[in-house]
Amino acid sequence: MTERGQRWAEHAHERLTARGHRAGGARAAGIDGQAQGGGCCTAAELADALRAGGGRVATASVYRSLTTLQEAGLVRASDLGGGERRFELVHPDGLHHHHLVCRNCGRMVPFTDEALEAAIHAVEHRLGAQVEAHEVTLHGLCADCR
Amino acid sequence: MTERGQRWAEHAHERLTARGHRAGGARAAGIDGQAQGGGCCTAAELADALRAGGGRVATASVYRSLTTLQEAGLVRASDLGGGERRFELVHPDGLHHHHLVCRNCGRMVPFTDEALEAAIHAVEHRLGAQVEAHEVTLHGLCADCR
């Protein structure tokens, strides 16, 4: 697990406890699994990962944990295509990234870009809207596969 | 149907014929339904629209038509959340738009933005990737609901 993921996991456990939630196995699967997986996992992947480690967890409970994490603003659901919902970490420092999905190797390459964020902010102003979240997904070939 | 949608429908029928596909009822539902619906419909909506007009079409066939349209580069699937896949028109002039999804009224507000496109193009270059398609989705409140 990356140090950044570790920090997020601690932050997530603390925030859930502060909100009055209890700590159980499925919650650990949701949080620690996300932190270890880098934060772009499906519910089934998280459940499988915990079961592979000897744990016993129901996929349904992972969904429930992820719903709780969403409500607490700790993860965000995103459909990158493929019919399955993936869940991303929301870091306390506010930094977030977007994704390039490679159609050859299937990898998801995360990236950040200030100009992109600025452009989105400008669109928000121009439309008179109030943007609370946004996602950008690029489809094509990653640098390795090109 | 808008004139732009009309042009797209003719273009789509021509391209499918050129690719050796035959014209049937479900294909008409896929193409004409998309053109009339403005190009942001689910498969079920397209099937219902045709059935409301007295036609008889299976939802499964609409899915098959949409798959064919995707392979021909005439529509693009996008998950805007909500668990259902929506299909958007791909216009021959290359112009495309993105969406603001209002969490209050549920409306999808389309928009275009050159600075946004430029920023994405710059990201593509910086990553050394080859971007073939991209989508930007904003979530929040539209101008009316704010």
Place this chain on the structure above:
DNA sequence: GTTCCTGCAAAGGTTTTGCACCATA
């Protein structure tokens, strides 16, 4: 001890597949 979380099972929804029939070219 009480409340909430969890596992299991079943239901719900969307999308895909199998197969025989029919229409297009």
Place this chain on the structure above:
DNA sequence: TATGGTGCAAAACCTTTGCAGGAAC
């Protein structure tokens, strides 16, 4: 006429919900 598209039905898939048991506080 031969091929591919179509409708119907069933399967497959992901996600949600109900319920009783168990764990956390």
